[in-house]
Amino acid sequence: MIQVDLNSIAIDARGLPVVLLKPSVPRPDLRVFLPIWIGGQEATAIMVALEGAVLERPMSYDLMARLLDAMDARVEKVAVTKLEGGTFFAEITLDTLTGQQVIDARPSDSIALALRVHAPIFVAEEVLREAGIQEGELTDAEEEEQVEQFSEFLDTVDPDDFRG
Template identity: 50%
Template sequence: MVQVRVAGVALDNTGQHVILLQPMDAVPGDSRLLPIWIGPMEATSIMVAIEGAETPRPLTHDLLRTTLETLGASVDKVEVTRIDDGTFYAEIIVTAGGAVHSIDARPSDAVALASRTDAPIFVADEVLAEAGVEDVITEAEAEADVEEFSKFIEQVDPDDFKE
């Protein structure tokens, strides 16, 4: 397993959201990135957590964090464990009542929760080898993507999150 950080959340050339995970010891432009395509709500949730933005009501991942805390559980780490036919799989490792539990999750949900609990994020070596790409994004481009997405978050209406 390789510990990673969220290097960015961006839009690909088709307008799909993608989260970019990068090894902790990597140098931007000189490493591998793991792109995982995610939904727009998950992308927003991850960016809200990374930016430390306030929302008028808790998002789903805030609710999950609060529920775990209320029950005395803690998120130890999240792991992107495998890829099968282009679908990524993750696990949330939680300690509750003295026992360690592994909970199956989508990577986007696992990363959104980790971003709220300061839990470390890990990717299996095999996943990074199979699905990782060379980091050809410059730091300036990554910052521009984050800035563009931050502007999007500022313009989101809380009613957009109502079911």
């Protein structure tokens, strides 16, 4: 497993949100970004966590974090573990009173939770090698344009769309 950082969140050419993960420690043999396409609500949840924004009502991921805290459990790590048929799979590893528990999850949910509880994010090396984009394939201008497009999306989204 390779520890990664959330490098950026952007909108692709089709208008779909994508997170870009990058190894935390540069490796000459693995200079890649891993793009994972996610839903709009998950993208908003990730941006809220990145900005440290406090909403009037908790989002699902805030609720998850509070529930884990109330149960004396903590997120040890999240990991993108495999890629099958174009779908990424992830796991959330919890440290609980009854021992370690591993929960199947979507990468977008895992990342949104990890950002809230400050848990490390990992990706299986074979997933990075299979689905990663070589550094340099995405120009600074393209990355900047994607970030700008996502910012425009956030400007138009209504927070009430995400209230339960």
